Amino acid sequence: MALFEEIAAEPSESVPVRRVTISVNGERRTADIEPRLLLAHLLRQGLKLTGTHMGCDTTNCGACTVLFDGKPVKSCTMLAVQADGHEVTTVEGLGGASELHPVQESFSDEHGLQCGFCTPGMMLAAKALLDEVPDPTEDEVRWALSGNLCRCTGYQNIVKSVLSAAQKLQGQSPADGS
Amino acid sequence: MYPSRFRYEAPRSIDDAVGLLQAGDGEAKVLAGGQSLVPLLKLRFASPEMLVDINDLPGLDYHRADPDGTIRVGALCRHVDLERSALLADRQPTMAAAAPMVADPIVRNRGTLVGSLCHADPQGDWASVVTALGGHVVAQGPDGRRTIPIGEFVSGPFQNTLAYDEIAVEAVIPAPEGTPAGGYLKLERRVGDFATAGTAVAIETSGGVVTRAGIALTGVGGSTIDAVEAARVLVGRPLGAEVIAEAAALAAQAAQPKSDHRGSAKYKRHVVQTFVERILTRVGDTTERAA
Ligand SMILES: Cc1cc2nc3c(=O)[nH]c(=O)nc-3n(C[C@H](O)[C@H](O)[C@H](O)COP(=O)(O)OP(=O)(O)OC[C@H]3O[C@@H](n4cnc5c(N)ncnc54)[C@H](O)[C@@H]3O)c2cc1C
Ligand code: FES
Ligand code: FES
Numbered sequence: 072m073a074l075f076e077e078i079a080a081e082p083s084e085s086v087p088v089r090r091v092t093i094s095v096n097g098e099r100r101t102a103d104i105e106p107r108l109l110l111a112h113l114l115r116q117g118l119k120l121t122g123t124h125m126g127c128d129t130t131n132c133g134a135c136t137v138l139f140d141g142k143p144v145k146s147c148t149m150l151a152v153q154a155d156g157h158e159v160t161t162v163e164g165l166g167g168a169s170e171l172h173p174v175q176e177s178f179s180d181e182h183g184l185q186c187g188f189c190t191p192g193m194m195l196a197a198k199a200l201l202d203e204v205p206d207p208t209e210d211e212v213r214w215a216l217s218g219n220l221c222r223c224t225g226y227q228n229i230v231k232s233v234l235s236a237a238q239k240l241q242g243q244s245p246a247d248g249s
Numbered sequence: 250m251y252p253s254r255f256r257y258e259a260p261r262s263i264d265d266a267v268g269l270l271q272a273g274d275g276e277a278k279v280l281a282g283g284q285s286l287v288p289l290l291k292l293r294f295a296s297p298e299m300l301v302d303i304n305d306l307p308g309l310d311y312h313r314a315d316p317d318g319t320i321r322v323g324a325l326c327r328h329v330d331l332e333r334s335a336l337l338a339d340r341q342p343t344m345a346a347a348a349p350m351v352a353d354p355i356v357r358n359r360g361t362l363v364g365s366l367c368h369a370d371p372q373g374d375w376a377s378v379v380t381a382l383g384g385h386v387v388a389q390g391p392d393g394r395r396t397i398p399i400g401e402f403v404s405g406p407f408q409n410t411l412a413y414d415e416i417a418v419e420a421v422i423p424a425p426e427g428t429p430a431g432g433y434l435k436l437e438r439r440v441g442d443f444a445t446a447g448t449a450v451a452i453e454t455s456g457g458v459v460t461r462a463g464i465a466l467t468g469v470g471g472s473t474i475d476a477v478e479a480a481r482v483l484v485g486r487p488l489g490a491e492v493i494a495e496a497a498a499l500a501a502q503a504a505q506p507k508s509d510h511r512g513s514a515k516y517k518r519h520v521v522q523t524f525v526e527r528i529l530t531r532v533g534d535t536t537e538r539a540a
Contacts, residue, residue, distance in 0.1 A: 106257030217440040218353030
């Protein structure tokens, strides 16, 4: 795979390049990368998975959140080499336009997004929560998402979306109440 | 932002890691959770020639209690493990209270307690907790292991006393002799923010009397503050309102806050006093009820 022509000149011979194999959204991907490459850049520039957003680039906003072996991490704060031999899930791995994941569906139904910048990170953090706690309380949702910032929604509808996704995943529609 | 170039190694044994640090001759850095180091690399506040990633070292992700009650936290035990720990909830109230207040949930998935101690940020929560508990760090270097009391480990803002070829392998909290009690309170502007002010209180009681006490302060000085005198007045006495007020006032005196965007020095001092009083009052109420 070509190495980040977008961000840097092809490294010279003297620059150590490492071969990594990462399972990205269930697919084995191999790349020769410089160790200083961040996971977010590998995903975005290298693998063209631009659903992972870069917001602050300083580990504060959570827009770059991906699942690393199932757990949310900030991909702007991990080296891509560290993902060697591990599993990474990005928003593209949740579902595609034709077949949305229940979390994606709920964000759409409940207006859990406005500009959409924070949304991939929000949804992945939400999925990780629901994998562990299938029936979270509102407080648990707010707590789990507290590392993800949203400048638009005021969070209200994001929380609603996650609660609704929880019900969907448990096989009941939100309209059923209970 | 991109870090400057470095050589990357991910050794599989502590001995190999130490060997790499030795070969690095002072130009290598340990990478643990990366939640402090990677941002520094990106800002190029740090430009090591080599990173020794310890995440593949086996058997360091533990936290456990020895039969005598000593608590050990391995170098790869993440904040989240401590946040969810039944062991701490059961036995170590100061640590249990602090764990959910460190950073935000995503950072807690990666960051480590030991890494936080090594980072020695005056605003780091764990250094205060371990100071209040009288803990120490076990370091491993080419000549084997040594124990460094936390007061000698953190030597200043962002400075620790590890040799360049040493790895901190675990943090140790000594076994309590009495019943451990205490807590951690932190004022933050929003979730994930560093402390405007934080206070760690760790005491042990026996027969309603305080037998050991530690109080340490976060974010109100150039380094973690060990409020020794505030802790000393508690020892040998039952936790009454008077002694609590005395300790809280002494803790506020020990603070060396600076006015900044998080608040004025006077305000932070007041927060310290209020927090120490609050934790001790709560502990006092519980011990009274138990006695
Ligand atoms: C948005 C954000 C908010 C945060 N908020 C808080 C907060 O509120 N309170 C708080 O306390 N912290 C906070 N942190 C910091 C966080 O807790 C870090 O996890 C912690 O400071 C460092 O731990 P780490 O494992 O990530 O270490 P790393 O970043 O990997 O390393 C930090 C330093 O310690 C050294 N080091 C690490 N482990 C070892 C070892 N075993 N042996 C020798 N040297 C070692 C490294 O070389 C480096 O110099 C925050 C971080 C972020 C990004
Ligand atoms: S871009 Fe990674 S946390 Fe903001
Ligand atoms: S929808 Fe715009 S930042 Fe969240």
